[in-house]
Amino acid sequence: MEDVDGARSFDATGESYDSFMGRYSKPLAECFADAAGVRPGQSALDVGCGPGALTGILTARLGSGSVAACDPSPAFAEACRSRYTGVDVRSGRAENLPFETDRFDQVLAQLVMHFVSDPAAAIEEFVRVARPGGTIGACVWDFDHGMEMLRRFWDAALAIDPAAPDEARTMKFGREGELVDLFEKAGLRHPKETTLRVVSTYGDFDELWSGLCAGIGPAGTYCVSLSAPMRNLLRSRLFHDLGQPTAAFSLSAVARCAVATAP
Numbered sequence: 001m002e003d004v005d006g007a008r009s010f011d012a013t014g015e016s017y018d019s020f021m022g023r024y025s026k027p028l029a030e031c032f033a034d035a036a037g038v039r040p041g042q043s044a045l046d047v048g049c050g051p052g053a054l055t056g057i058l059t060a061r062l063g064s065g066s067v068a069a070c071d072p073s074p075a076f077a078e079a080c081r082s083r084y085t086g087v088d089v090r091s092g093r094a095e096n097l098p099f100e101t102d103r104f105d106q107v108l109a110q111l112v113m114h115f116v117s118d119p120a121a122a123i124e125e126f127v128r129v130a131r132p133g134g135t136i137g138a139c140v141w142d143f144d145h146g147m148e149m150l151r152r153f154w155d156a157a158l159a160i161d162p163a164a165p166d167e168a169r170t171m172k173f174g175r176e177g178e179l180v181d182l183f184e185k186a187g188l189r190h191p192k193e194t195t196l197r198v199v200s201t202y203g204d205f206d207e208l209w210s211g212l213c214a215g216i217g218p219a220g221t222y223c224v225s226l227s228a229p230m231r232n233l234l235r236s237r238l239f240h241d242l243g244q245p246t247a248a249f250s251l252s253a254v255a256r257c258a259v260a261t262a263p
């Protein structure tokens with residue numbers, strides 16, 4: 001694992017990521033690719049690919065030979081590589097992309113910018129690897145009110161532990177205008193913000209809980225750090241807050257998305 005703060009909690013299998021977050025990021029990737037205007041004939045880079053939610057959509061639209069991806073988590077890079085044969089998947093971070101200058105028509109980062117320690121350096125790198133006039137896009141969960149699963153989790157956590165590290169307090173770019181602001185400061189042209197919405201359905205509460213117990217991302221890391229009695233308390237609180245579901249239930253998620261043109 002590279003020494004990247006945000007990547008330390010992403011040392012997991014593709015399957016466990018999917019049960020926690022991939023179930024949202026796969027449908028999100030369809031909307032994000034539409035918002036960025038991905039179309040046949042283009043080449044694309046998926047920055048912070050994880051196990052490949054967006055890589056899969058790009059491969060389906062562009063063909064594996066036109067898609068590249070990178071992630072600082074070796075486990076995720078390997079999962080993406082094995083899922084999408086023929087895609088050029090490298091180990092690397094947004095701030096120092098392991099790709100050539102002026103190479104891609106599309107440089108996209110889905111659910112990544114809030115984990116990047118130097119966002120301005122990352123955008124500089126996006127511009128460097130994009131061909132002039134290419135598209136640069138990023139999307140992140142709206143942490144104010146848009147990502148129900150994480151919001152419900154942190155509300156339950158704060159109820160039993162007021163010091164719980166609610167990621168909405170620290171995560172960047174999840175509020176309206178913040179991504180566009182970052183793009184404008186980096187000199188990108190015509191930045192445009194849109195809102196992306198997805199829904200995920202759980203067969204039962206245990207399906208949601210087991211995803212959280214996989215220890216992925218800030219929520220999962222906090223969940224598995226608790227003592228068994230505290231974790232049980234959190235489980236009961238979350239179950240209660242969700243209305244004690246005894247059958248399938250759905251949670252929605254909203255992402256802020258910005259797309260712009262490389263100079």
Ligand SMILES: C[S@@+](CC[C@H](N)C(=O)[O-])C[C@H]1O[C@@H](n2cnc3c(N)ncnc32)[C@H](O)[C@@H]1O
Nearest residue numbers: 006007010025048049050053073093094111115
């Ligand atoms: C929430 S996951 C999103 C994964 C994937 N893009 C998706 O939509 O499912 C965040 C990803 O960002 C990666 N990451 C963390 N810090 C990064 C950095 N500095 N540069 C690039 N990726 C980073 C993590 O390893 C992880 O795969």
